[in-house]
Amino acid sequence: MNGYPPKVARNPFTPTFGVSPPVLVGRSDLISDFIDALEDGPGAPGRMTLYTGARGTGKTVLLNEVEDAARRLGWRVIAETATAGLVKRMITEHLPALLRDIDSGSDRSVVTGVSAPLGLGGATWETVAEHEAAPGLRNQLTAVTELMASSGTGLLVTLDEIHHQVVGELRELATVLQHLVREERQIAFVDAGLPSAVSAVLSDDVLTFLRRADRHSLGPVPIDDVSNAIARPVREAGREISPQLVASAAAATGGYPFLIQLVGYHIWRQQPSVLEISAADVEAGVLAARRRIGSLVHEPALADLPGVARTFLVAMAQDDGPSRMSDIAVRLIVDGNYASQYRLRLIATGLIKPAGHGRVDFTMPSLRDYLREHAVLEARPGLPAGDAEQFDIAPD
Ligand SMILES: Nc1ncnc2c1ncn2[C@@H]1O[C@H](COP(=O)(O)OP(=O)(O)O)[C@@H](O)[C@H]1O
Ligand SMILES: [Mg+2]
Incomplete structure (x- = not known):
């Protein structure tokens, strides 16, 4: 515009994980479903939503979008990642800050004793019993929703990269959220994770509550x-x-x-x-x-997978399109049963998908090309049977 030499426009694209794109596409239905759920009031199923998808399908960016949408409707937002210390961060940082902020803007002081803003349970509320499980968490979340109630809005909590490693804290959070939902409070919870990590979390008995969330898997964009x-x-x-x-x-x-x-x-x-x-x-x-x-x-x-699962993928990469499970078993020199165990586990990672009767295909075609180009991964025949047990997938 001004200056010499002429200024070259900045590259508008954002090939960085977690960074919102210049134009976000293909997710407007999901975003409007969520907005509807906020507008529909307590009890709307979409107020508990779970997004799953492979690395790079846009989970984090979608969480950012629903957070923005909620803010535009006057909701407050706590955005967190499922790493150790999650509950503590909520009790000692997010919730006290939020309460101070909301409370300073209202006439009515519900908060009676924020004497130790950073201490666990430092704040007490007249209306809330103090002896509940996870008292700090439940009391503070209750107080936030009560303060928001007069405006008809509430609190959205988002949690990215949910993973089994923090299942204890997820259980604590889920228990409290379940109470608040039962009390018909203005609360929404949206979480996201890799498909395999999500299945590991949801298989935990205590997390039936999270299993009831509206679950969407983020596929390719048209x-x-x-x-x-x-x-x-x-x-x-x-x-x-x-x-x-x-x-x-x-x-x-x-x-x-x-x-x-x-x-x-x-x-x-x-x-x-x-x-x-x-x-x-x-x-x-x-x-x-x-x-x-x-x-x-x-x-x-691929680094997150056990060797057998990688070998399975290499065997699939020999085909130009969907692979027949019977061919895979032959290539791996294993029986059909064993191959189908791996089929299920790989589908859970989101790397492959069922493709009609007895067939599987890559979710991302570029993975096939990658495996072909990096065929250093030897097709190892006669696989050890016990390997099927170890299948832990790290978060992205
Ligand atoms: N709906 C979309 N339209 C265009 N680009 C997107 C979309 N969703 C994500 N992206 C881009 O894809 C990349 C990965 O998004 P991210 O949310 O980090 O994925 P994930 O959390 O699933 O690994 C980012 O560069 C982001 O800008
Ligand atoms: Mg992400």
Whole structure:
């Protein structure tokens, strides 16, 4: 705009985990379902929502969206990640800060003794019994919802990367939330995690409450939406790209949200100071994105798997499309039963999906390419039977 040499517009794409994209696509139904649930009042099922999806499907970004939507409706938000100390952070940091903030803005002082703002149970409320399980947590959450009630809004708690490692704290939180829901308080809870991590959490008996959440698995975004997510940021940042090139860039993403950003980013950076994006830019950008997706997404996902599961995937990668389970068993030299155990476990990771009778396919086609290019993973015949037991998946 001003200055010399002419300023090159900043690359608008955001190929970074947890960073909201310039144009978010394909999730508007999920977002409006959640908004409806807030507007419908206590008891609306969508007030307990769970998003699952592989690394890079946009879970964190979607949590950010529902948080923003809730704030626009006047709700308060506590956004947390499921790591050790979660409950303590809520009791000693988020909730006291929120209570001070809400209370200072209202005439009515419900809070009677915030004498030790950072101490466990430092705040006491006249209306709330002090001897409940997790007293700090339940008392403070109750107080927040009571303070919010007059405005007809409430509190949204979001929890990212839920994982079995913190199941004790999740249980504590779930128990309290369950009470608040039963009391028809204005509370909403949205959590997100990798499919395998979520199944591990939900298999815990005490967490039946969380199992009742509205569960959505984040799949690929429709290609038409992807076109918007690529074209609009380019044009809004002042450059041009033809509809045909947009379509071919969009197709190359397979609808996978992280690839939308990665492909867009690398296309843009080929010749950032040239107004119109060329076919060569798109070709080179797609190639660069494909090269990086392996180390950014596939490698960490594969590293979380036991060897047998990786070998299973390598066996699948021999096929150009969906694989027949009978072929996989033959390639692995195992019986059908054993192969089907791994089928289930791999489906739980979100890396593969059922594809019609007796068939499975990759959720992300680029994983097939990655495995073919990195065939260092030997197809190991005669697998040990006991390996099926160890299948712990780390959070992303
Ligand atoms: N709906 C979407 N449309 C466009 N880009 C998206 C969308 N969802 C996520 N992204 C992009 O994908 C990447 C991964 O998103 P993130 O929320 O971190 O995924 P996850 O938490 O599932 O691993 C980020 O770069 C983000 O900007
Ligand atoms: Mg995330």
